[in-house]
Amino acid sequence: MLLVLLGCSQLATTPRVEPSFVEVSWTLASAGSAESPLPFTSEPFSVPVSVRALNVDRSPASDFDGDLTVKVRPGKLRQDDVVTLADGEWSGTLSIANGFGPTRLWFTDEGDRDPDSTRTPGYAAGVTEPIWFAYPTIAELQATTDHETNQLAGEYAELRAVDRQLVVTARDAAGFWATDVADAVGTGNSIYVYTFSRPDEELAEGARLTLLNGIDQEYLGSTQLSFPSTETDGTSLDVPQPIELTGSAACNDDAMELYEASRVRATDWQIPTGFTPDSEDYADFEEYGQWPLQLGGCTVYVESGTTVPDFYPPDHVGQTLPAVEGMLKEIYGKWILVVVDAEDLTPPDGRRRTRTRTLGRP
Amino acid sequence: MRSVASLASILVAAGCMPVGVDAQAPDLSGQAVRLTFLHTSDIHSRLLEYNFDPSFTDNGLGLMDDVGPYGGIAEMATILKRERADAGRVLHLDSGDCFQGSVLFNEFAGEAEFRTLSMAGLNGAVVANHEFDMGAQNLADQAEAWASFPLLAANYAFEDPDLPWATQLGDLVVPTQMYDLDGLRVGVIGLANLSSLNSIYDESNSLGITVHEVGAVIPQQAALLKAHGADLIVVVSHMGLDDDREIARAFPEVDLILGGHHHVALNPPLVVTNEETGKRIPVVHSGAFAKFVGRLDLVVRDRAILSWDYELFPVDRNVVPDPEIAGVLREYEWEVEDELNLDQVLGYAESQLDRYGSSGGDSMLGNFAAEAMRSFPGVETEIALTNTLGIRSDIPAGDITLDTLYNAMPFDNTITTMFLSGREVQELLDYVAYRSAERGCNSQAQVAGIRFTMNCDEERAEEIYINGAPLDPAQTYQLATNNYIAHGGSGFEVLERNTTQVDTGISIRDVVQAAITRYQTLPQPGVCEEDGRIEAFY
Numbered sequence: 001m002l003l004v005l006l007g008c009s010q011l012a013t014t015p016r017v018e019p020s021f022v023e024v025s026w027t028l029a030s031a032g033s034a035e036s037p038l039p040f041t042s043e044p045f046s047v048p049v050s051v052r053a054l055n056v057d058r059s060p061a062s063d064f065d066g067d068l069t070v071k072v073r074p075g076k077l078r079q080d081d082v083v084t085l086a087d088g089e090w091s092g093t094l095s096i097a098n099g100f101g102p103t104r105l106w107f108t109d110e111g112d113r114d115p116d117s118t119r120t121p122g123y124a125a126g127v128t129e130p131i132w133f134a135y136p137t138i139a140e141l142q143a144t145t146d147h148e149t150n151q152l153a154g155e156y157a158e159l160r161a162v163d164r165q166l167v168v169t170a171r172d173a174a175g176f177w178a179t180d181v182a183d184a185v186g187t188g189n190s191i192y193v194y195t196f197s198r199p200d201e202e203l204a205e206g207a208r209l210t211l212l213n214g215i216d217q218e219y220l221g222s223t224q225l226s227f228p229s230t231e232t233d234g235t236s237l238d239v240p241q242p243i244e245l246t247g248s249a250a251c252n253d254d255a256m257e258l259y260e261a262s263r264v265r266a267t268d269w270q271i272p273t274g275f276t277p278d279s280e281d282y283a284d285f286e287e288y289g290q291w292p293l294q295l296g297g298c299t300v301y302v303e304s305g306t307t308v309p310d311f312y313p314p315d316h317v318g319q320t321l322p323a324v325e326g327m328l329k330e331i332y333g334k335w336i337l338v339v340v341d342a343e344d345l346t347p348p349d350g351r352r353r354t355r356t357r358t359l360g361r362p
Numbered sequence: 363m364r365s366v367a368s369l370a371s372i373l374v375a376a377g378c379m380p381v382g383v384d385a386q387a388p389d390l391s392g393q394a395v396r397l398t399f400l401h402t403s404d405i406h407s408r409l410l411e412y413n414f415d416p417s418f419t420d421n422g423l424g425l426m427d428d429v430g431p432y433g434g435i436a437e438m439a440t441i442l443k444r445e446r447a448d449a450g451r452v453l454h455l456d457s458g459d460c461f462q463g464s465v466l467f468n469e470f471a472g473e474a475e476f477r478t479l480s481m482a483g484l485n486g487a488v489v490a491n492h493e494f495d496m497g498a499q500n501l502a503d504q505a506e507a508w509a510s511f512p513l514l515a516a517n518y519a520f521e522d523p524d525l526p527w528a529t530q531l532g533d534l535v536v537p538t539q540m541y542d543l544d545g546l547r548v549g550v551i552g553l554a555n556l557s558s559l560n561s562i563y564d565e566s567n568s569l570g571i572t573v574h575e576v577g578a579v580i581p582q583q584a585a586l587l588k589a590h591g592a593d594l595i596v597v598v599s600h601m602g603l604d605d606d607r608e609i610a611r612a613f614p615e616v617d618l619i620l621g622g623h624h625h626v627a628l629n630p631p632l633v634v635t636n637e638e639t640g641k642r643i644p645v646v647h648s649g650a651f652a653k654f655v656g657r658l659d660l661v662v663r664d665r666a667i668l669s670w671d672y673e674l675f676p677v678d679r680n681v682v683p684d685p686e687i688a689g690v691l692r693e694y695e696w697e698v699e700d701e702l703n704l705d706q707v708l709g710y711a712e713s714q715l716d717r718y719g720s721s722g723g724d725s726m727l728g729n730f731a732a733e734a735m736r737s738f739p740g741v742e743t744e745i746a747l748t749n750t751l752g753i754r755s756d757i758p759a760g761d762i763t764l765d766t767l768y769n770a771m772p773f774d775n776t777i778t779t780m781f782l783s784g785r786e787v788q789e790l791l792d793y794v795a796y797r798s799a800e801r802g803c804n805s806q807a808q809v810a811g812i813r814f815t816m817n818c819d820e821e822r823a824e825e826i827y828i829n830g831a832p833l834d835p836a837q838t839y840q841l842a843t844n845n846y847i848a849h850g851g852s853g854f855e856v857l858e859r860n861t862t863q864v865d866t867g868i869s870i871r872d873v874v875q876a877a878i879t880r881y882q883t884l885p886q887p888g889v890c891e892e893d894g895r896i897e898a899f900y
Contacts, residue, residue: 007536011541011542021393104668106669123396125661127668156633158633197799198799198800227603227632309899
């Protein structure tokens with residue numbers, strides 16, 4: 001038998017202050033729809049809006065002269081976040097950007113901006129009907145000139161997936177990488193998705209994603225989605241071939257940014273002779289497990305400690321490695337290949353590593 | 363202080379459920395209104411401010427370095443009262459586990475937690491697993507004496523006539539609560555924890571709890587709330603993030619989930635689309651250890667959430683403590699000081715002593731604790747294993763005080779010894795690998811006398827060495843472990859079924875305290891160092 005007791009509490013709120021309600025409407029020619037959304041845009045998008053304050057009996061609050069705070073959820077407001085109502089009304093055009101999915105403008109009575117105002121806010125709130133914007137593709141999400149951010153950093157991002165070709169390209173113990181192969185190689189079309197624990201089997205390499213959402217954050221300089229929601233349709237897509245990394249690309253942050261989270265390959269790069277116990281790189285290796293590879297004076301770093309633990313980079317200083325493949329991530333301007341499979345690292349003797357390992361490495 | 367929850371239940375049972383609309387309440391039909399939730403969770407007895415090094419993730423959420431001490435219920439109360447004053451319709455709900463995590467709980471058994479949360483204006487809290495850490499009777503007594511807010515758990519029923527506290531808790535804990543906020547009716551369903559409360563599945567069911575299926579509870583309780591006029595159905599949960607997401611996905615009745623248990627702070631909240639209705643459900647988790655207070659603003663119209671906005675407030679030294687609560691806390695502090703001298707310096711940490719390993723394997727504090735356990739006079743076993751989560755925080759660089767130690771090792775667990783065959787050691791470590799693989803290949807156990815490779819890919823332990831010799835399946839090994847996992851806690855069934863167990867009664871915290879006192883300065887070569895005894899591999 002289930003319990004059916006029901007507790008009840010009638011809680012006091014602050015004394016009622018008019019206006020009690022805020023009615024909001026826009027006059028857009030097209031606000032899109034769930035089926036046919038407006039394009040995702042980081043450019044300013046104008047929304048003509050009318051706002052009306054109402055009393056608790058629904059009569060116009062025509063004696064209300066005061067500020068309302070404006071927000072756009074989700075998205076960004078591209079202007080001042082306060083409008084001032086006169087005689088209970090305001091109309092004008094607001095500028096927003098980066099909306100995705102059903103996007104609404106909020107107007108809330110949180111009091112007047114003027115610190116000398118003595119008006120008590122009533123916290124009445126109103127929102128527009130939704131304006132439907134498309135979800136961004138991975139490349140649209142990544143399209144910023146500032147490498148340390150992305151278009152939806154700090155948002156719960158929903159990415160365009162079902163009509164795209166999102167494929168899982170690799171997994172590690174705490175997440176997976178995905179690439180939208182509907183876009184050309186090296187266009188910022190890849191992303192890391194942090195799942196905390198090992199991804200489910202359905203997220204195997206090659207799986208096609210039809211849903212990809214998560215908290216969008218810049219983690220140490222790399223874009224990632226965390227706490228994601230995913231769906232696959234049970235089909236597979238070809239995993240893109242690794243991008244061959246050139247020395248000149250490695251010296252060009254803009255170029256590397258477009259490769260972020262893609263599988264890249266460094267062919268015949270050398271562990272520099274300067275990788276000695278007194279070097280900064282060696283200290284980083286001891287602390288973080290990252291070791292350097294150089295070509296033409298440009299450097300990338302490699303993380304291989306948990307996947308190829310029997311390869312000990314200090315034993316190979318000055319040697320050339322025939323091939324290292326890894327998923328590219330950035331840590332504050334430092335580009336790192338994360339080796340996700342032992343076979344992705346070919347040591348100088350040319351013998352691919354296996355999972356046989358030894359203990360006791362210092 | 364008589365619990366409101368209990369009173370409410372009695373009133374409802376007597377047919378006192380308020381139905382119909384308060385004559386003074388506005389007609390909200392067709393109009394948008396704002397509703398604010400203040401959310402806390404997993405406070406874990408961090409009623410007094412404390413020092414630690416915020417992580418990169420903490421920094422990203424607004425809890426910055428060098429503005430400690432952090433946490434504290436008096437500081438949280440300042441934020442809660444400030445935000446309450448800056449909202450119209452507002453509810454403060456807590457997702458449980460306010461008990462266990464500092465010396466105040468060890469000494470006052472939850473009184474300080476319930477008392478100060480009541481003073482902070484809490485409107486309701488779900489019952490969580492650590493609320494039972496000093497037994498169900500203690501929970502009942504503390505709630506009855508100090509909680510002015512309802513305790514919620516729709517998926518528990520307390521109905522064992524042979525257990526006196528069951529009747530008491532049956533009165534105190536309600537499945538749901540309706541809140542009338544100036545005409546907006548918010549129906550709240552409490553969902554208590556299932557995954558971490560092994561006692562409810564014991565054969566003896568020593569807590570006297572009958573567990574109800576969430577799949578039956580939610581539709582029934584939501585229907586009841588809606589029949590009584592609920593505009594929104596809110597779940598306050600201690601089920602954990604994965605279950606919260608699944609509930610949002612599967613149950614069309616639910617509009618919002620305020621969750622806890624996994625100690626994560628999500629900013630912004632997750633958004634889960636209900637598979638039946640397409641409704642988008644915010645799933646809010648506001649962190650743990652009194653580090654944050656969450657605020658969720660909703661715009662609601664005609665029983666639907668139209669939009670939301672969330673903010674997470676860090677609790678640091680920039681927050682002025684609420685004077686009334688600070689005064690109450692001082693009384694508790696003085697009493698503890700008299701008894702324990704919490705500020706006594708046990709030793710010195712030259713660097714932060716980490717509870718997690720840098721690459722997912724063994725850790726500084728884990729090695730130190732496990733070594734201390736197996737070598738303590740009267741224990742003296744070949745090997746030791748303890749659960750990583752038994753250590754709750756790092757020990758920051760600087761003086762190691764007794765207070766610091768209590769924060770790092772709050773549990774009053776004791777050392778249990780037992781004999782295991784080599785095969786059982788293999789099974790034990792396989793289980794560690796399996797459990798760790800589910801958690802980012804971060805080892806869920808810490809060991810002494812054992813060296814092994816934790817293959818998260820295959821979910822098994824490989825290359826196991828016992829004090830330098832390969833594991834012999836036919837040999838017998840004596841293990842020291844903690845009594846929590848010895849009883850099957852965290853799923854350690856291979857230990858639970860062992861019939862050679864001896865609970866030494868020796869406190870693990872006391873053993874670690876003695877070791878700190880002995881070494882004085884940590885880490886030292888070979889002591890309190892990460893040495894690769896557990897190599898994580900995936």
